[in-house]
Amino acid sequence: MDRIDAMRAFVAVVTEGSFSNAASALQFSPQLVSKYVSKLEEQLDVRLLHRTTRKVSLTEAGTHYYQHAQQILLSIDEMDSQLGGLQQNPKGTLRISAPVSFALKHMAKLVAEFQLRYPLVNVDLQLNDRKVDIVDEGFDVAIRIGQLKTSSLIAKHIAPIRVILCASPDYLKQYGTPIKPEDLKTHRYLHYSYMEIDGKDEVFRWLRTQNTGSALRSNNGDVLVEAAIAGAGIVLQPTFIASKALQSGELIQVLPDFELDPIGLYAVYANRKSLPNKVRFFIDFMEGYYGSPPYWDNLIAK
Structure with a gap:
């Protein structure tokens, strides 16, 4: 069995949602796609897919294998492209x-x-x-x-x-500088509408409690950073927006020891x-x- 073809068959089944759709996409027979996936599971000694008469779904092991298989196939395709078509001008x-x-x-x-x-x-x-x-x-x-x-x-x-909490010097002078995450509960929060508040640390717990009662909400990070510069409250924003204000001193990072994972x-x-x-x-x-x-x-x- 060609391991790469088997990997492609498995990824196609997940992407296309069924063995028959994968067979059409790969121009294989459904029987061959099924054989490839079964042999792959046999070699790995683990079940990758839950199969029913109506649909297929990933097992926990299948989810991990799918993520790695995508990257492996991408690397192979990139290598083939570089060797075979590097001189072709994109248009x-x-x-x-x-x-x-x-x-x-x-x-x-x-x-x-x-x-x-x-x-x-x-x-x-x-x-x-x-x-x-x-x-x-x-x-x-x-x-x-x-x-x-x-x-x-x-x-x-x-x-x-990097995503950091920051506020203006004037705001912190007036309302105090938080020393620990629980200090944030007394501060004004500037909320980005599309931000998914998730995580287990104390900063995220505070943000979830402030989600519905924010001092200001906006779907644009630049607006919120400018509001923070004007002293409206504490904002959580990526450094690609806030870096110039942080460099100039218009904003100061809050709780740097509790910075969230990038x-x-x-x-x-x-x-x-x-x-x-x-x-x-x-x-x-x-x-x-x-x-x-x-x-x-x-x-x-x-």
Whole structure:
């Protein structure tokens, strides 16, 4: 049994939702797809899929294997592309969805430099903080920030994203500087509408209690950072928005010893056996572009 073909068959079953759909996508017979997955489970000595007459679903082991298998197949496809089609110039229209604040601050230069290198690619960059449906809405790539959940999409990690609590010196002078997380309960909170409040530490527990009674709510992080600079309260925002205000002293980090774990900046795209060069070259161009740590974090002390 070809291990790579078996891995592709398994990933296709998960992505397409059934053995018959996977067979059509791979141009295999349903019997061969089923044989590949069964042999893979036999070799691994673990069940990867729950099978019923109506649907298939991942086991816990299958979920872990699926995530790793996607990355392995992606690496193989990238290697094949580099060896077989590296000299092909990418062309066509590249449709990208990206978060508003991140794109305004950090994507214009990237797109301009990408097009200088690949002038046959036209870029259609659409800004939206909601999670678009890449396939249904016709996007080639979506730039997303957060802790991504398992899906049929491929996610390429681009850079770490620090998210910190901060407030203006005037606000802290008037209301006091929190020393420990429980001190936050007496402060005004500026809430980002799309932020998913999750986590087990004391800072997250406080944020969940403030979710419905925030001093200010907005679906734009720049507005909230400007409000924090004006003294409206404490805000939780990524450093790619707040770094200049932190560097200038207009904002001060609050509870630095309790800083949350970094989240990620990802390029997300549909799982395709043959990825268009315009998409592959753009993702390769993004990888490492912002640095590690990203250049905006070099402006401020951690």
